[in-house]
Amino acid sequence: MTYRTIRQRFLLSAGSTVIMGLLMAAAANSEASPGTLGSFNVSSNTTTPLPSPREEQARAPRLDAYHGHFWDSLSLEPQDVWSVMRQSFQWQEITLPLEAQARVDEWIEHYRARPQNIVEITRRATPWLAWISEQVSERGLPGEIALIPFVESSFDPSAKSHRGAAGLWQFMPGTGDALGLVRNQSYDGRLDVVTSTQAALDYLESQAAEWYQGDIMLSLAAYNAGAGTVNKALRSAQSQGLDGSYWDLSLPSETMQYVPKLKAIATIIQNPERYGVELPDIQATPAFAKIQLENPLSLAEASQLLDVSQQTLAELNPGLLGAQAGPRNGQTLLVPESADSELIAELSQSTDAVLASTDTPAVHRVESGDSLSAIAARYNLDQRDLIRWNALDRPGALTPGQLLALTAR
Template identity: 40%
Template sequence: MKWSYVLALAASVWLAGCAAPGSTSGDAPSRTSTSTRQPTAGDMPPVSMTELRSGKVAPLDAPADLWDRIRRGYAMPDLDTDLVRQQEQWYSSRPDYIQRMTERSRMYIFHIVEELELRGMPTELALLPYIESAFNPQAVSSAKAAGMWQFMPATGSSFDLRQNMLRDDRRDVIASTRAALDYLQQLHDRFGDWHLALAAYNWGQGNVNRAITRNQAAGLGTGYLDLSMPAETRNYVPKLQAVKNIIARPDSYATALPLIENHPFFDTVDITKDIDVEVAARMAEVRLEDFRALNPSQRKPVIFAAGTPQVLLPWNNAVTFNRNLAAADPQSLASWTAWVAPSNLPSREVASRFGMDEESFREMNNIPRGMLIKSGSTVLVKRSNGAATAVASHVVNNAQLSYTPEVVLRRTTVRARKGDTIASVASRYDLPAATVAGWNKGGAHASLKRGQPVVLYLPVRAAAAAAGDGIASARHRARAERSTPSRGHQKAERASGRAAKGQPSARAAKGGKESKTAKSTARSSSGGKAAAKSAPARTSAKGKSKR
């Protein structure tokens, strides 16, 4: 009975509460409400361009295609100069080039527009890769800038774009776009002007800073058109403005733009196992060239899960890939693995260890002939049968390859000098004394006789130099021996000298006849002179004159 009463009372209170808000009786006393008045349709504030570009507000009429979406997001001030008109003429006179460039961009430009809108940045910046690389993520400049955003190695590293022997994130579609927009935002925050930010992107922040400082010191303007800059940078913003104008009004430039739908071209797919690039493309049922175009950062024919946790695939192929991957044998996914050299090794030894021929191994790892793989280097080798273990992240993320010229040794014999020991000879050729002692079957401190042969194994060039030194030493000794006359020769030369000066021998001085020795010496002296005069003629006849 008590519960019936309580329920009845609660029901009456609930009904009264429901009826109260709906009462519109004019007899009801007016009262001040403490709640916020709900705005009517006419009270809604207009949506600002910043809010529209932020991605939080969507227009009621969706863009017809991606070009329309880009046009709606234009927010940079226009540049109207003769250089812009020159660039418009250049692009519009090359319809085939524009067609190839815009067709190539269809894989990537939707993602860039999405990222720009999320950051509230002008959408004409999505056209910047047309200027930088013609939307080619594999592009490399003569200055070593790479990717569709053309990052230099050092700048890429400062924006966390990893570069090693396995991958180059300057070419990665998502990573490089993130870095480029970060950089452009940073430059815009620094200069407060998109044209100056673009000049700094092309020329370098420091150069733009210095150009501004010079103009300030000279009392000149500091805008983009006021600064003195290289021709490439001077044309950089006009090029972007020209492309922007052509995209905005293609009919005015007799240009036909390919249809690019306002829809993502690719989807991201997680990678949990090492997999060959060709296998991944086959499982996704896409052409190999399309797979590589979407994943251009891969530098090798295998994708390591530890370094590349996801890949990009055409939107409609992501589900296909996951289905085929789930049904695949894990041991059949990758035929390559990464291996770290424990010491300096020749290519032939590493190739033999993994059942590869040397030529294929060097070609896979871009190792020139005659080079030694340095300790700590990472190389790609054939994965052994049954090995399904993924390569560790520290190997993948730090993969570098270094090599040094392989030293070829040659057996060489040198001659010991006076007072030499095995140790002193070894020191002379920068070799371990114990090693040289082993080659010569003696102790490291064993004394050597002058001219005693010592066997060494030296690099080819050093061996040739050592052999030359040995020959020179032998010639020096021979010359020294020839230049030291015997005692008999000394007597004959003294007698010959006296005869040449008209000095008689001791016997002739006494009025006697000249000795037979003196006569023969004089004859030999005159004959020697004649021989000396005729020697050059004989030598010259052989074509080997030593003069």
């Protein structure tokens, strides 16, 4: 069952419960109200005169705003990711000092003059934005935090800076290591969107709690410049009698512009029509499903089994440098939400039962003692084709349980 299916069932169940509760309350309210269908007072068992038309009108139930629009409210408009994000924004109503607002306005005009840049970046964010926004919301963080990759990497999960930072969240190697992001020849956790997003949010929350009494803006400054630099600037501002908010600090130029950029982007997303920006349609639910792998599985194998292009899988799994996922190299494989994720989960854990269900073998599960030459001979294939189709870096080091694609995509 995919994430979306679970979410839909939950919402339907919750909606049914709410509706039944409201209908029962309405019925109870009706029973408690004076009746208008008969001319008998049940409690006294005596007849009473029928009310006059004016009295009848006065007695008629009056629909307040809640009851009058109850059924209309059940026809909810489908939400996209932008409407969901707007509901989670926390900084848009904050009134800033004039100098601080001028810094935000400068970036609003910068982006406003380049609307195509925003459109291009938000389109690049399409696979990731709904899921990231969801993670931010679940932690109770300002919705603006989901836009940090806009500032850091233009939402390019493979982005690398000249200083060595990498991924959507632009982690330096040392920082990534400290946060437990695995790096080796075949996998880089900084490029893994799921893993790096969790690490980034953990980092922001821990920094805010440890140093800044929960102030996320100061934690963002530390994310960019380092806690030492921000703490020094904070002490200096407080020694001058200032409150020590982000807007009070004297920081390196890049850090001084960090939060203004973020707030400017959120301001434009809050009201894109005002700034002449047309945002792309992005669904409000995650665009991918996560599969936990028990055995190694190459992207070529997954492509064959799921009928999903290998390029699509590679774009969803940029942390897999060697094009193979598994317990050692990024245990979670991301696949399109619409793909048959149950099949790939079954194949990653089962034996040949599922493979036998196909008319023509498309894959081979490596068994103990198998060699590439023996597999090629068994299926009358060229070893070089097997190497190319499966992106094998070490053809002589096959792993029992590994799936090999037997045809080109």
